[in-house]
Amino acid sequence: MIKVPVLTTSFIILSAFFFLAGYSFASEDYDEDTYGPEKPIEWNKPIKATFNHKVHTMEAGLDCESCHDDIFEMEAGAVEGNEAFTMKAMADGQSCGSCHDGDTAFATDENCAACHSFSEETIVWNEPTKAAFSHTAHVEEYGLECESCHSKTFTMKKGAAAAGKNFTMGSFKKGQYCGSCHNGDDAFDSATQCESCHFPPSEKIVFTQPVKAVVFDHAIHVEKEKLSCESCHKEVFAMKRGTVEEQPGILSDDPAKKREYLVSLHKKYCGTCHDASQAFGYLTRCTVCHVGVKGLAELNGDDKTKDAHGKETHK
Numbered sequence: 001m002i003k004v005p006v007l008t009t010s011f012i013i014l015s016a017f018f019f020l021a022g023y024s025f026a027s028e029d030y031d032e033d034t035y036g037p038e039k040p041i042e043w044n045k046p047i048k049a050t051f052n053h054k055v056h057t058m059e060a061g062l063d064c065e066s067c068h069d070d071i072f073e074m075e076a077g078a079v080e081g082n083e084a085f086t087m088k089a090m091a092d093g094q095s096c097g098s099c100h101d102g103d104t105a106f107a108t109d110e111n112c113a114a115c116h117s118f119s120e121e122t123i124v125w126n127e128p129t130k131a132a133f134s135h136t137a138h139v140e141e142y143g144l145e146c147e148s149c150h151s152k153t154f155t156m157k158k159g160a161a162a163a164g165k166n167f168t169m170g171s172f173k174k175g176q177y178c179g180s181c182h183n184g185d186d187a188f189d190s191a192t193q194c195e196s197c198h199f200p201p202s203e204k205i206v207f208t209q210p211v212k213a214v215v216f217d218h219a220i221h222v223e224k225e226k227l228s229c230e231s232c233h234k235e236v237f238a239m240k241r242g243t244v245e246e247q248p249g250i251l252s253d254d255p256a257k258k259r260e261y262l263v264s265l266h267k268k269y270c271g272t273c274h275d276a277s278q279a280f281g282y283l284t285r286c287t288v289c290h291v292g293v294k295g296l297a298e299l300n301g302d303d304k305t306k307d308a309h310g311k312e313t314h315k
Contacts, residue, residue: 034057035053035057036053036056036064037053038053038054041053043080046080046085046086048116050115050116071095087108087156091109109151112146118135122134123135125161125162128168129239131198131199132199133197153177169191169239173190178190178197195229200218200229202219204217205218206299207244207245210248210250211265211290213291213292214290214291215289215291215296231273236272247265270282
């Protein structure tokens, strides 16, 4: 009755021993004195990158003397302080570029993923307008390589695109930047599917010109009514702040002329949808948008208003 548990226990102990011994023997197969450090080296400066000694020595057959000390000092951290440790210097044949020249080994502007990992965080630009870009969507979902965009379309330097004077939708339309692929053939046209990259304003827009105290809410139109950005932009409203306010006003005391001016203004903008067919007519439910001075004060959280004599009074 006792022998079975004893044999079972002995078998478990013996199996564990062989497992640990096998793990130990496997680790001893790699000789760091011959092949260099087994653990990949990770750099964060000037940009995040990794280097694997094993790939170069044990697999490619290089000796330590192939790189040390003529190309790289055999000292931890020395590379990050080396002026030749940049992509530009490598392209000129320095540091990694002494071998990665396209002949001895793949060029430094090819097979980027061998050393670099793309940013998994969404890139958000605030200038010239708020927009977002996901490397994950382009690399993992669509199978693009780093070289597909870098460095011919985008310089691989943080902030470089936004710093350019021509990082605009107009340039995209001409085939520059995102427009080199988002041309309607290789990928959706940059003038469509705006919400893929851009964010509709979360705050209500208040117009004071050419008519005072008019409020527009993107959320009602985009989230509630499920309209796309291109429903209004760019045929009705140019996607540029201040365009409506720049419309010339009317200097006339004639009510008929004023009414004619307002009708033409409505038909040009909001009235293209608010025609009593697609949405309520612009001649009805005026207070939905035209909130007046008191409504504007409430919208701004002001608990005071002014009477006809200009004195402040509590509501």
